Amino acid sequence: MSGNKKVTITTIPSDAHTWNLVYIQLFLEEYGFLAQNIGSCPPYDLTIRKCCEHQPDLIVVSTVNGHGYIEGLELVKRIKQSDFVNNVPVIIGGKLTTKGRLTREEKENLLKEGYSEVFEGNSAIGDFPEYLEIINGVLNKRTA
Amino acid sequence: MAFLTRELHEHKHKNGVSMPCQVSSQKGTSKGSNFFNYIKKCKSNKSIIVQPRMGFTCAGKMKAGLEAVKKLNANTIGTITLDAFTRQGDYKSSKKAIEKNQELNGYPIISHGITKTKLLVSKIQSEEFPIQMRHGTPLPLNVIDVALKAGIDATEGGPISYCMPYSRVPLAEALKNWAEACKRLAPCRNNGEIKHLESFAGCMLGQLCPPSMLIALNILECLFFKQYGVKSVSLSHTQLNNRKQDFSAIYILRKCAAEFLPDIDWHVVFYTFMGLFPETTVGTFKILLDSAQIASRAKCERIIVKAPMEAHRIPTIDENIAALELASLVGNDKTDYIHQFIIDEEEADQIYYEAKTLIDSVLNSSGNLNESILIAFEKGILDVPYCLHHDNLNKVRCSISREGYLKWENIGNLPFSKFTLCNRKTNKYLLAERLLSMLQYNRYKYDCTAV
Ligand code: B12
Helix, strand or coil: CCCCCEEEEECCCCCCCCHHHHHHHHHHHHCCCEEEECCCCCCHHHHHHHHHHHCCCEEEEEECCCCHHHHHHHHHHHHHHCCCCCCCCEEEEECCCCCCCCCHHHHHHHHHHCCCEEEECCCHHHHHHHHHHHHHHHHHHHHC | CCEEECCCCCCCCECCECCCCCCCCCCCCCEECHHHHHHHHHHHCCCCEEECCCCCCCHHHHHHHHHHHHHCCCCECEEEECCHHHHCCCHHHHHHHHHCCCCCCCCCHHHHHHHHHHHHHHHHCECCECEEEECCCCCCHHHHHHHHHCCCCEEEECCCCCCCCCCCCCHHHHHHHHHHHHHHHCCCCCCCEECEEEECHHHCCCCCCCHHHHHHHHHHHHHHHHHCCCCEEEEEEECCCCHHHHHHHHHHHHHHHHHHCCCCEEEEEEECCCCCCCCCHHHHHHHHHHHHHHHHHCCCCEEECCCCCCCCCCCCHHHHHHHHHHHHHHHCCCCCCCCCCEEEHHHHHHHHHHHHHHHHHHHCCCCCHHHHHHHHHHHCCCCCCCCCCCCCCCCCEEEECCCCCEEEEECCCCCCCCCCCCCCCCCCCCHHHHHHHHHCHHHHHHHCCCC
């Protein structure tokens, strides 16, 4: 992986969990990304502002508190409406509802609203490297 | 290493360890609240109280949950856990979720309001069944006001433990808001009732925080509560990765409480492991069983349990009940002579040295406790490993030793002159993998049956 791809790691406004953020940051850094970690409970505006500053190639939303579906929809809507980062791929992962798994409809809604990919369940982190390889190929092509 | 058995009998004052004192009422007008009296009663019966971490969006389901806990043939306290929107002061979102019938991760007390909550509480709460509100709120004044008005007389948290791991609110703001909230919980002329406030500092980030830091933060938060007139507190400790370190830590937690809080009522509450939870059925029950044994052998007055589906989703009422039943059975088993209270002397001495050094350094840094806490975090005299909060220096690191003890790996600016760093070699590469393996230590330990 090339060393200059940038990623912003964020979560939803109500989520206080941070071990997931710290872990995902280390994980992505090992894949060569330059990571910006916004930390817990970021208001929507803060995520957008930080993304505008950092100009990431990828935005990763990690959330486990069970409100991921509700606030994840709103967050991606706002990212897609913003003038500066609306082209950046956004993905979401973690534990997204209080029931364990998303229904198929919920997952489709997240994708429809703008996420490029949704990761959940035990295989989430195992599936992640493959996605990163693909996205990196896409990003390299874009900059070429 | 010498392992000694020390008894924790109520009246044997060893090393200054004594049991909580009687609170003498100011003008003879103070009376205990439900929570306060119930703890006293169960303590004199020498039985451990079991409590869930339960909270549901719908008031009807919340009621059913509380009723099920009350019905159990065990000493129980009911819990109302709030949802994350309410914790963050986003009452609009919790209201909207109720209207849309969406499920939140707790009970939205503000959106349901005082009248509805009061009705809920008054139908269920009794002398035999107190209710505690658990809320994870950095600025708690609103939720505590509503809870008190609804008849709930016990809650928990603290300006450090509910700010740093729970929000991006500046610590200075949390201290101010918590000060006001504590005044509400203090007995006053119009209402002499002794309400209860538990410090959540024993659970900083759920895991990977060495016990001396947890103990120091517990004491500092309780001194903070006391300063605003709170008369009854509890100190918390969450299950670590090794039973002997747990015993040693609880022993020192009590010793420090006796030393620093001689004039208010206190007890110790134990938490089943608060980090990445085991996933197999057997693993989840084994860790719960262990936690109940540790809590009861260490004579903790109360245990907060976790249910089997913890690793995946919010547990159902039935799953909560199963966990409570098991914990009460094991915790009150007087025939178990195998699992004794055994501490590691050397480790206990080190924990005491570190905790005392931290507390003294903070208390000596200024004449004002709140200022001292702020200065301490700024200078890194208090520092929580891996905590991303802006007011935390995040310079210290810890890891799990070969024995399974949580040990400092890098003490940052902590004011220790005597310490031993973790004996496990650190791998400078594969940091993500290494962090995850530490977070998953207990998951491996309990899920893998080969022990
Ligand atoms: C530690 C912990 C806490 C700590 C957090 C401290 C901190 N600052 O981080 C404390 C005690 C403060 C806490 C508080 C709360 N918690 Co909590 N907490 C946990 C616990 C035990 C571990 C979480 C953790 O540290 N994970 C570490 C990471 C590395 O692992 P992971 O979460 O499994 O993430 C993996 C995958 O999900 C995936 N992944 C995650 N994000 C992403 C993103 C991408 C792109 C990809 C590919 C993969 C991926 O990769 C990770 C590695 O495999 C879990 C239960 C459990 N898992 O055992 C509950 C849990 C997450 N908490 C929960 C809840 C509800 C809360 C509270 C609301 C209180 C409550 N009602 O019980 C509050 C939160 C308040 C708020 N405002 O959000 C629920 C969430 C319910 C749900 N989703 O259905 C859980 C599942 C417990 C439960 N069963 O009820 N919690």
